[in-house]
Amino acid sequence: MHIDMPIHELEKYMGKNPKPADHEHYWERGLSELDELSLQYELVPADFQSNIADCYHLYFTGLGGARVHCKYVKPKNAQPNGPGLxxxxxxxxxxxxxxxxxxxxxxxxTVLVMDCRGQGGLSEDNLQVQGPTIRGHIIRGLEDANPDHLYYRNVFLDTVQTARILMSMDHVDCNRVGSYGYSQGGALATVCAALEPRIKELVAVYPFLSDYKRVWENMDISNSAYEEISYFFRVCDPNHLREEEIFEKLGYIDIQHLADRIKANTLWVTGLKDNVCPPSTQYAAYNKIKAKKEILLFHEFGHEHLYGLADKAFQMFRSL
Known part of the structure; x- marks a missing residue:
């Protein structure tokens, strides 16, 4: 039994959320802005210590001057030209x-784990934007006339800066770096690999932030991770007079439209009973990846702990 499309349809599904005409320019311009930023960072020793690794809070300055926090874990036996994640x-x-x-x-x-701006960690969200947030980050900046003010634009670019900082470290080989995450983290790991072509290995687990219009039109959005889109329309456009415009703007931050840039060896993981990030939205991105890829299906699982997956990902990153 499936909650979405049958597998044979998922394997052919290419998404339905529109892609803005200037999408490529939008992200190339963002990367050009990122090129102007320093890769300098501040290290603060963590209270937590280990016999295996040295642990630090790492801070860097992202676009817009925001202070972005990461956890930095460096092996005590770190060798020159070692791997990173x-x-x-x-x-x-x-x-x-x-x-x-x-x-x-x-x-x-060597591991570097980024806190997203203004979420549960220590990174600063200093975005000044017109329009309400209401509930959630997908819609933050959606009412602003300038698509550069979408919340996720800066977060997506923060993932690239995080990877570049790790790649710049003396003991890390820039061609031996992987990208990893679950849900929103799976989306950001995907974006990082798309916008930073040196990422070698990608593990994206039931990624979020994909094919917004599919969720809106065909799924129970109120029970998914995308419910804030419903709140947005209720408050800002209850008659859907701007529906086409809204979904096109969301296309800037739809990971399916970046997936074809990925060069990393990719493991994509999907639970076929996932009603939080529905399988079709995940396949919309996966089917556009041109690099070497594999999809691992958990047939009886939804948006939850997937047995054995962490061990499989660990083995994959050991080969970096």
């Missing part, structure tokens, strides 16, 4: 506990 967290969460990074450090992998 950037990790991204789920919606409204944070970079999490130190202990879940230590297993990677034990394998000689």
């Amino acid at each position: 950037v990790i991204f967290h789920g919606y409204s969460g944070s970079s999490g506990e130190w202990t879940d990074k230590i297993s990677f450090a034990a394998e000689g992998i």
